Amino acid sequence: xxxxxxxAAALIFTVEGIAVLVLGTMLGVVLGALPGIGxxxxxxxxxxxxxxxSQAPAILLLLAVYAGxxxxxxxxxxxxxxxxxxxxxxxxxxxxPMAQRGEAGLALGWSTIASTVGGLVSAVVLLxxxxxxxxxxxxxxxxETFALILLxxxxxxxxxxxxxxKGLVAGSIGLFLGCVGGDPITGEARFxxxxxxxxxxxxxxxxxxxxxxxSEVLIRAAAKLEQDQxxxxxxxxxxxxxxxxxxxxxxxxxxxAIGNGIGILPGTGAATAAFISYAEAARSSPNRANFGRGEPxxxxxxxSANNAVTGGAxxxxxxxxxxxxxxxxxxxxxxxxxxxTPGIRLMTDNPVLIAAIFSGFFVINLMLLPVGIIVSKAAAxxxxxxxxxxxxxxxxxxxxxxxxxxGNPFDLMVMGGAGIAGFLLRRQGMPMAPLVIGMVLGxxxxxxxxxxxxxxxxxxxxxxxxxxxxxxLVALAAGMLSLPLIKLLRDRGKA
Amino acid sequence: xxxxxxxxxxxxxLLLIAVVLLYNTYGQQYADLGGAFSPMFFPRIILWLWVxxxxxxxxxxxxxxxxxxxxxxxxxxxxxxxxxxxxxxMTRLGFFLSAVPMTALILITLNIRxxxxxxxxxxxxPMALVALFNHVxxxxxxxxxxxxxx
Amino acid sequence: MKKTLKxxxxxxxxxxxxxxxxxxxxxxxxxNLVVPFNAGGxxxxxxxxxxxxxxxxxxxxxxxxxxxGGSGTVAAAALAGQKPTGYQLGYWSVTxxxxxxxxxxxxxxxxxxxxxxxxxxxxTVLFTNASNDLTDVDAMKAAIEAAPGTYLFGSxxxxxxxxxxxxAAFEGLGLMDKIKHLPFQGSGPALQAMAAGTIQFFGDTExxxxxxxxxxxxxxxxxxxxxxxxxxxxxxxxxxxPLNELYLWGGLFAPAGTPPEIVAKLSEACGTAVxxxxxxxxxxxxxxxINYRDAEAFxxxxxxxxxxxxxxxxxxxx
Numbered sequence: 014x015x016x017x018x019x020x021a022a023a024l025i026f027t028v029e030g031i032a033v034l035v036l037g038t039m040l041g042v043v044l045g046a047l048p049g050i051g052x053x054x055x056x057x058x059x060x061x062x063x064x065x066x067s068q069a070p071a072i073l074l075l076l077a078v079y080a081g082x083x084x085x086x087x088x089x090x091x092x093x094x095x096x097x098x099x100x101x102x103x104x105x106x107x108x109x110p111m112a113q114r115g116e117a118g119l120a121l122g123w124s125t126i127a128s129t130v131g132g133l134v135s136a137v138v139l140l141x142x143x144x145x146x147x148x149x150x151x152x153x154x155x156x157e158t159f160a161l162i163l164l165x166x167x168x169x170x171x172x173x174x175x176x177x178x179k180g181l182v183a184g185s186i187g188l189f190l191g192c193v194g195g196d197p198i199t200g201e202a203r204f205x206x207x208x209x210x211x212x213x214x215x216x217x218x219x220x221x222x223x224x225x226x227x228s229e230v231l232i233r234a235a236a237k238l239e240q241d242q243x244x245x246x247x248x249x250x251x252x253x254x255x256x257x258x259x260x261x262x263x264x265x266x267x268x269x270a271i272g273n274g275i276g277i278l279p280g281t282g283a284a285t286a287a288f289i290s291y292a293e294a295a296r297s298s299p300n301r302a303n304f305g306r307g308e309p310x311x312x313x314x315x316x317s318a319n320n321a322v323t324g325g326a327x328x329x330x331x332x333x334x335x336x337x338x339x340x341x342x343x344x345x346x347x348x349x350x351x352x353x354t355p356g357i358r359l360m361t362d363n364p365v366l367i368a369a370i371f372s373g374f375f376v377i378n379l380m381l382l383p384v385g386i387i388v389s390k391a392a393a394x395x396x397x398x399x400x401x402x403x404x405x406x407x408x409x410x411x412x413x414x415x416x417x418x419x420g421n422p423f424d425l426m427v428m429g430g431a432g433i434a435g436f437l438l439r440r441q442g443m444p445m446a447p448l449v450i451g452m453v454l455g456x457x458x459x460x461x462x463x464x465x466x467x468x469x470x471x472x473x474x475x476x477x478x479x480x481x482x483x484x485x486l487v488a489l490a491a492g493m494l495s496l497p498l499i500k501l502l503r504d505r506g507k508a
Numbered sequence: 509x510x511x512x513x514x515x516x517x518x519x520x521x522l523l524l525i526a527v528v529l530l531y532n533t534y535g536q537q538y539a540d541l542g543g544a545f546s547p548m549f550f551p552r553i554i555l556w557l558w559v560x561x562x563x564x565x566x567x568x569x570x571x572x573x574x575x576x577x578x579x580x581x582x583x584x585x586x587x588x589x590x591x592x593x594x595x596x597x598m599t600r601l602g603f604f605l606s607a608v609p610m611t612a613l614i615l616i617t618l619n620i621r622x623x624x625x626x627x628x629x630x631x632x633x634p635m636a637l638v639a640l641f642n643h644v645x646x647x648x649x650x651x652x653x654x655x656x657x658x
Numbered sequence: 659m660k661k662t663l664k665x666x667x668x669x670x671x672x673x674x675x676x677x678x679x680x681x682x683x684x685x686x687x688x689x690n691l692v693v694p695f696n697a698g699g700x701x702x703x704x705x706x707x708x709x710x711x712x713x714x715x716x717x718x719x720x721x722x723x724x725x726x727g728g729s730g731t732v733a734a735a736a737l738a739g740q741k742p743t744g745y746q747l748g749y750w751s752v753t754x755x756x757x758x759x760x761x762x763x764x765x766x767x768x769x770x771x772x773x774x775x776x777x778x779x780x781x782t783v784l785f786t787n788a789s790n791d792l793t794d795v796d797a798m799k800a801a802i803e804a805a806p807g808t809y810l811f812g813s814x815x816x817x818x819x820x821x822x823x824x825x826a827a828f829e830g831l832g833l834m835d836k837i838k839h840l841p842f843q844g845s846g847p848a849l850q851a852m853a854a855g856t857i858q859f860f861g862d863t864e865x866x867x868x869x870x871x872x873x874x875x876x877x878x879x880x881x882x883x884x885x886x887x888x889x890x891x892x893x894x895x896x897x898x899x900p901l902n903e904l905y906l907w908g909g910l911f912a913p914a915g916t917p918p919e920i921v922a923k924l925s926e927a928c929g930t931a932v933x934x935x936x937x938x939x940x941x942x943x944x945x946x947x948i949n950y951r952d953a954e955a956f957x958x959x960x961x962x963x964x965x966x967x968x969x970x971x972x973x974x975x976x
Contacts, residue, residue: 053696054647057696057702057724058645058647060703060706064707150850151850151853151854152854153854154851154854154856155851155856178561178564178565178568179565181561182522182558182561182562182565185554185555185557185558185561186522186558188554188557188558189529189551189554189555189558192550192551192554195728195729195762195816196547196816197815197816197841197843198544198545198547198816198841199545199547199816200761200815200816200817200976201547202762202763203547203548203551204529204532204551207763209728209731209732209735209762209763209764209765210727210728210732212727212728212729212731212762213726213727213728213729213732216727227591230587231584231587231588234580234583234584234587234617234618235579235580235581235583235584236579236580329846329850333849333850333853333869333870334849334869334870335846335849335850335853335869335870336846342700342846343703346700346703346944349943349944349945350703350940350943350944351943352943354868354869355869356868356869356870357869357870357871399620400618401614401615401618401619401620402615402620402625402629404614404618405611405614405615405618405629405630405633406629406633408591408594408610408611408614409607409611409633409634409637412594412595412598412607413603413637413641413649416598416599416603416649416650417647419696419724419725419726419727419732420723420724420725420726420733421725421726421727421732422598422599422736423727423732424727425595425596425598425599426592426595426596428595429591429592429595432588432591433588433592436584436588437518438518440514440518440576440579441514441515441518441519441576442515442574455554456843459550460841460842460843462544462550463544463545463549463550464840464841464842466544467544467545467810467838467840468810468840468856470807471544646721648721648723656687656688
């Protein structure tokens with residue numbers, strides 16, 4: 014692959030190529046920052062423009078918008094507690110508390126660096142090991158997926174600040190919400206109570222925006238108003254000094270690895286990666302005690318992982334012709350449109366194009382930092398508006414965003430209901446992150462468990478024979494779950 | 509001292525919802541294919557978990573009494589209802605016609621009552637959004653039954 | 659944009675009266691094509707590629723909007739309840755039009771539509787991993803009968819075309835009780851499982867099959883496939899009607915009650931658009947198999963499909 018780099022560079026560094034990379038990344042960041050627009054809608058919006066372009070710029074434009082929007086999602090997550098994309102839900106957990114503390118600029122600084130590093134590393138991995146990784150991903154069957162998701166769920170324990178019990182209740186509510194709708198195995202409608210719109214279940218983003226953003230608006234309105242208060246103070250990105258990275262490198266490295274690893278598994282997705290990485294950081298970081306209260310390690314974990322997924326997701330897409338998610342599916346469609354047949358022969362038949370895609374992806378990630386600085390600088394005056402204006406604008410943006418997710422009127426009502434329910438639950442001290450985690454991971458947990466049981470003819474015990482990887486993952490999950498218990502017992506012992 | 513507090517009521521309601529849903533999984537006639545094939549296999553596990561945890565939570569609320577601060581109930585109710593009406597009418601009356609009164613309502617409720625900024629924001633922001641999405645990006649927000657223009 | 663502005667002037671007040679509009683004035687405002695799936699999917703891409711050609715043929719504006727959910731039924735239900743003006747059309751696939759309404763309790767059915775035209779149709783193919791020793795249908799039959807309950811076929815979800823293809827194959831060959839179904843969430847994970855050997859059989863269109871190292875076993879069309887002349891059709895291997903022909907088709911539908919003159923006008927424009935050079939090129943690039951039927955022919959086809967698919971749904975136990 015290395016020997017092809019000069020030819021690849023010739024494809025990228027043309028006027029059109031550079032224009033596409035710069036404008037695409039900027040557009041992606043802006044669209045990603047608008048709540049609800051998200052990566053899928055951003056990529057779909059840009060699709061018509063790629064029809065008239067030639068091969069390489071078309072794909073690079075899509076990639077730039079994709080990577081930019083994943084990063085952009087973190088901006089609104091940090092500044093207004095509204096994840097622009099589901100994969101930045103984990104970013105809210107520590108990003109918004111930091112912003113409330115007056116460190117919004119610094120929080121964006123951490124997330125920008127983490128995103129850039131995550132993306133760059135995944136680009137390098139892509140460049141060197143795509144075919145090997147794709148082959149490796151094939152060893153990951155339903156049973157291994159089940160074990161991985163189980164491990165991801167244990168992060169509910171670490172994000173349940175305040176009350177572990179309430180966190181677990183929220184988690185089970187989230188898992189239940191994920192069950193509503195058509196059964197993934199038989200197709201039967203479950204808990205729809207005759208409403209056919211519910212057959213496809215509750216839309217994830219509608220619930221996420223409801224419980225995070227809309228409930229925040231209500232909580233703000235319920236509190237005493239101060240006339241000139243602004244929501245957060247923010248003047249632009251502040252990069253963390255190098256010394257502040259001391260002790261955080263490990264979190265970064267681990268999260269990037271997790272993001273890359275999960276990215277190559279089709280159908281798991283960036284939101285899952287962000288939460289699993291967050292859980293792992295909450296287990297092992299030296300600063301774990303502060304998680305959920307504005308700890309930079311939490312931001313690093315989620316942001317580097319979700320950006321590393323972007324590269325990882327391209328592995329099965331380009332090496333096997335199997336799209337990992339909706340966005341990589343669009344990319345495959347675009348390739349076909351430009352006369353390139355996606356599939357296992359893609360890399361051998363079009364080596365220069367693939368090298369150009371990989372190296373273009375590297376350049377895109379390098380641009381996240383300058384683009385992030387410009388975009389957030391432009392957004393700063395908006396945030397200086399009085400709180401009342403901001404709250405009204407958040408309601409407007411959330412509804413626009415949720416409407417664009419599927420154009421489904423029902424989703425809007427789901428968001429409204431989730432906002433009010435979230436408000437009531439938060440008032441009694443229930444954290445909302447576990448609910449979202451349950452809803453993100455629940456459907457994959459269910460289908461992988463039931464697929465596994467179909468394969469083993471209903472024997473759960475058979476999950477642990479002949480699946481060493483699954484055993485390791487379940488053991489890790491058990492360790493995670495027992496941590497708070499051990500701590501509790503130790504504290505008792507002292508007292 | 510009253511035995512009922514907001515926290516206790518919320519906990520109780522959560523438990524009741526879970527019990528009703530769990531009861532439902534046994535009452536309804538789902539194809540009984542056994543084990544992992546049954547559509548209720550997974551939800552039942554989850555709902556049992558929810559019932560047990562919610563019961564524990566209710567117990568802990570009953571043991572220690574915690575107070576919540578008094579919210580500005582009227583203000584929250586107005587904004588919550590206004591938002592729901594807006595979300596409902598948005599796909600029927602169109603985005604613009606629903607967004608203008610909703611934005612104005614929220615601003616007035618939050619004590620922003622100077623006519624000029626009030627008008628500018630509640631008309632200007634929805635108008636800008638409609639112009640951007642419907643007419644520049646060709647990614648249309650819902651329009652009113654009167655004209656496809658907004 | 660300019661065209662839009664000109665059109666705007668005449669319609670600001672008049673649009674509610676559009677039901678009564680004269681067919682020769684049609685269209686007076688932009689026509690909306692509803693895609694029942696998320697933006698960016700295969701269907702979305704096809705409709706977005708088709709829209710400009712339809713606009714040209716109609717002499718008006720056409721824009722695409724997405725409404726996803728419920729495997730396409732949310733959009734279909736919403737459109738079925740709209741006024742039949744001809745300004746809102748849906749692009750329904752075989753699943754949205756004929757399968758979902760028969761397996762789910764949705765507020766639309768066979769009589770909710772005025773079919774306008776079909777645009778595309780490709781037969782489905784049953785295939786297996788090229789690295790195993792199931793080289794043809796006989797080998798496959800022997801292997802499954804020798805070890806009942808060990809082979810698995812995948813699908814992209816219950817009730818999807820991928821599911822019905824496999825069901826038609828194994829029901830038609832009398833093997834349904836000797837093989838297990840493993841549904842996935844989408845074709846991507848299922849194809850990955852196929853490459854990994856978790857599942858042995860999958861059914862989809864030829865295009866999707868060519869992406870991996872897969873071996874076609876049965877073609878569900880009336881004649882053998884051009885690209886795979888050695889692969890037998892379902893009828894040849896003894897699969898009886900109505901399980902023997904399965905097409906992944908899609909076309910434009912208007913709500914029932916749309917004035918016949920407007921249906922005729924749309925149908926004609928659709929034909930012009932499908933046969934336009936630009937769309938033919940687009941279809942060739944995206945490997946879409948074009949299949950145009952006018953309103954009348956499509957109506958007959960649609961009703962026949964609705965009945966035929968009922969039998970497969972029955973066999974699938976949905």
